[in-house]
Amino acid sequence: MFQSELLQFLTSSNSEETRIEAVPVLNVRSKSVLRAEGRRDGQEPAPPFSFTPQRLRIGANYDLFEDGDVRRHLYLQDVASSVSDFSQAPTVSEFRCHISGCQQLFNTLESYEHHYSSVHRHVCSGCKRHFPSNHLLDVHILEWHDSLFQIMAEKQNMYQCLVEGCGLKFKTSKERKDHLIKAHRYPPDFRFDKPKKAKSRPPGKVVQQSNVSMELGDDAGPDRGEPVAVESMELCLSQNQNSMAAVASDRKLKSSCSYKVPASICFGAGSLRGFRGGRRKK
């Protein structure tokens, strides 16, 4: 169960090596230097971190001592005759999806990760559909929410094959579909290959909500049809819906602005955050 060295050490009678003085003490960095590293000069607020080491004193009546006290008294009362009667199993922490509006609980990390990947990761901010992969999401945004797309499709093959790595492009979505069925043996009713609906949301207009924070503006770079994805990010939260577009929206907005998110930008991070302004209240 334990590393044998640890066990040997514990039962060692060599007082030289068990002296606390035998432990090499690492250098202690001065705290202010440490914290200052995280700060940019000037404009940033103080880091909101407040941990300080504390020695905790626990009074005799505190809840923390309850189990031990009960065990002692059961012993005094000679209630149980074997250790197994006293056994308690530890409880394992649950995981929770922290996205406001989702908040689902999961028993294992795996089930949480699975949930997050399928529901929150590749979400279109415009129409809130989610997709199982980046590639499909990219294709969707390009074909559905990019107003230049139609224009360009007239001149060149723009409909990408949905299979990653194939790379072929087609003139119409029907041609692509045929290709998918013939070459890649896809079913004709593949979920992620719906043709764009005729009635699309007019650009610049998203579902109105009364509690949108007003400091957000339209200023989201070259306007490509989703100028206020940030706004919709806010709205998603206040709408309290499950399929959150919020986290994906920044990135997808960027992609509709610049067609391709630079690979170096981390998912969701970026200048758009600056538009969020004050803290949201749920």
Added chain:
Amino acid sequence: MWRLKAVGRKARRPEPHGEELRSERRQREKVLRQARRDQQLVSKRRVQEDDDESEEEGAMDTAGHLLSKEQVAELFQGLQHGGLKKLDHLRTLRKALRIPEAQLLFIKLENSIHMLVGFLSGTDAQCQLEAAHCLHELSHSPEPTVGPACLPATPYLITYLTGQSAKFTELCLYTLGNLCAESVAVRDKLLAQGLVPALAICIQRPSLAVVEAVGFSLSQLLQTKDAQDKIVPLVMASGIIPHLVAALQPDPQFGMGAAIECAWCLHYLTCSNKTDQILVDMGMVSKCSSLLITLGGAVATENTDEGLELLVWPLLRCIGNLLAGDLLDGLVPQLGDSRLLVALCVLAQIFLQPHPALTRESLWVLNNLTADSSVFCSALLFLNLVPILIQLLPFSLGINIMVLRILANVANEGSEYCSQLIHRGLLPALCATLKMADPDVVTLSLEVLYMLVTSSSQGAEEFVKLRGPAALEAIQYNSQTEMQIRASYLLDNVLPTHSLVDTTTS
């Protein structure tokens, strides 16, 4: 008399009603928990004689001892008349008095207690012993009227603490200890009659069974609501404390019984805040430390009796609270053995199942040791104890919070400490704790994370490689302010300053 070995002995008896016992235990536990919440947690103890055992073999048939009202009265009359049969009568009475109904009947008879006191203080040694047994049975009664009825006997019981045979003394002690658990009135009377000084003399007897009984009685006194004001000063004045400390060492033959009782007394005293100086001066921390090391070693090598936690628990509490007191500087010389840290980790790990609360308390002591201590934080790293701590992170009910506090203590010491933590795999573990449901766990994880990623670019880079920022983003859109502002700060101010590698492809 009562031994932990007796626990094992009972276990080997055939258990026809195992399930009944378990449900009885659950019920008792419930009652105890409620009593604790009401600050009325007291328990009486019944001394068992060896010949009791043989009588209890087979069915727990108490009907054979149940006497009717007439029979009790008859017995009483027989005793009053004296004669040769009084010893037999007393023996019968003693067995009869195990049952609450008989106890009630007996005390209602006029002069019954007086008669017992007569035998108790008389010259016939055997009758004296039987009378003491009868009183003991009465003291153990669950009926609230029975215990106080024994008050006339107490001056004698207390007097006999200092001059009789060990066995007799033990009996008196448990009787008095049970009576202490009664009402305030009874307790006050016992205190006035000089119980505490008598205990202080008694504990110096060479018999460990007596020491155990003293410890039990004292623990009853110390657990009462008014202990702080009434009992603790008396205890301090009596000079019993050094003997309590001396008794902490388990004895290979006698076992842990005496050590357990004295350890619990010392725990209650430590909680009172008034005895810190005395205890420190007596080397209490050093003693607890070396005991915990021994016990940790025994537990790890599976070389133990059952019930070790009964001793570990109060030792942890004593050391934990003394560390949190004002006398920290005085403690440093007593904390010279680095194996204490190992013992605490070992105990935390081993007792996780069956006693997660003990794990939590062991980690609490580790927190108190490592807080603001570069020496102990370095030791934690040097002795390679961090992996054990990380393994405890999945567990809730205070365990992971305490582990995170300890790790935060270490990280707080500086960037060299942070590097070591990163090197030992803390970042992947944090990526998991950031996703846990408990907001306190997440907030504390963010605190630790902040220290790690600001300590060096290596920390930030590795965090990004592990796709950690995704977890932060999820937290950003959470309504809990504490979590949210920290996550946002990290994403906005700390992480972008490092070069980020995007690995968020599906």
